[in-house]
Amino acid sequence: MTNPTGARCNLCGETRFRIVEEDQKPQYVLKCLRCGLVCVDPVPDLTGLATHYDEDYYADWLAAQKEERGRMWRRRLEALEKRCSPGRLLDVGCATGTFLQLAQNRGWQVWGTEYSAYAARYAGEHLKGEIFCGELIDARYEEAFFDVVTFWHVLEHVADPLRSLQEARRILKPSGLLIVAVPNVNDLVMQAAYRVAKGRPLRLFTQGEREIHLFHFSADTLRAYLRKTGFDNIRIRPDYGITEYSKKAVNAAAVACYYLTGLKVFNALEAHATRT
Ligand SMILES: [Zn+2]
Numbered sequence: 211m212t213n214p215t216g217a218r219c220n221l222c223g224e225t226r227f228r229i230v231e232e233d234q235k236p237q238y239v240l241k242c243l244r245c246g247l248v249c250v251d252p253v254p255d256l257t258g259l260a261t262h263y264d265e266d267y268y269a270d271w272l273a274a275q276k277e278e279r280g281r282m283w284r285r286r287l288e289a290l291e292k293r294c295s296p297g298r299l300l301d302v303g304c305a306t307g308t309f310l311q312l313a314q315n316r317g318w319q320v321w322g323t324e325y326s327a328y329a330a331r332y333a334g335e336h337l338k339g340e341i342f343c344g345e346l347i348d349a350r351y352e353e354a355f356f357d358v359v360t361f362w363h364v365l366e367h368v369a370d371p372l373r374s375l376q377e378a379r380r381i382l383k384p385s386g387l388l389i390v391a392v393p394n395v396n397d398l399v400m401q402a403a404y405r406v407a408k409g410r411p412l413r414l415f416t417q418g419e420r421e422i423h424l425f426h427f428s429a430d431t432l433r434a435y436l437r438k439t440g441f442d443n444i445r446i447r448p449d450y451g452i453t454e455y456s457k458k459a460v461n462a463a464a465v466a467c468y469y470l471t472g473l474k475v476f477n478a479l480e481a482h483a484t485r486t
């Protein structure tokens with residue numbers, strides 16, 4: 211059986227898949243036979259998910275991890291500013307608004323969307339920008355309004371990445387900059403290290419997980435999404451989140467491998483692209 215759930219590939223429309231994981235029924239992890247996109251199907255019941263992202267969830271971000279997160283956001287903003295000088299910036303899934311705060315301090319006009327009511331309220335209270343609580347599509351921003359739209363580890367959580375990227379294109383100015391960071395499904399070095407350390411493969415989906423990834427992107431499928439939704443000048447490089455030291459060391463090996471061989475086998479992808 212190549213399509214146990216009647217799935218249709220969000221990226222290319224294909225209906226034939228390879229089953230990657232099938233022990234968490236009714237959900238399957240499937241890989242599209244045409245474009246290679248990996249997805250969870252059917253979409254699990256996410257009712258109540260927004261309430262998981264509460265004060266507790268963000269407590270460490272705002273305290274113990276504050277300094278390291280600050281460094282991460284500064285690094286990301288500096289990379290952005292090499293491509294674009296301050297203008298209108300939208301951060302999709304802005305959480306408590308740390309990135310927007312930093313950008314605002316450097317002269318950007320900022321907007322954010324955020325699914326968690328707690329985080330949206332927090333960001334709204336700490337920023338001069340406007341924070342919309344809900345999905346990007348429902349915010350109904352004006353066409354060709356933003357200079358930059360960012361999705362920092364958000365696209366893997368949304369039910370329809372294609373529609374989110376189409377909306378990002380609609381609201382970006384011509385030649386506006388899009389940045390998308392997602393985990394890399396081809397994080398082969400981490401997968402090998404995990405298998406050695408734990409004696410089993412790294413899983414892509416487990417029922418009841420707090421942070422469910424509905425889609426798993428590679429450099430190729432992310433690039434295909436961006437081309438399909440009207441972006442060019444696409445550059446994909448490693449993204450560095452915050453993580454434990456052991457994982458950092460493994461990722462450093464993967465990044466070194468990338469610089470030596472060009473293979474994109476590191477933990478997370480950061481794509482920069484411009485609106486056509
Ligand atoms: Zn496909």
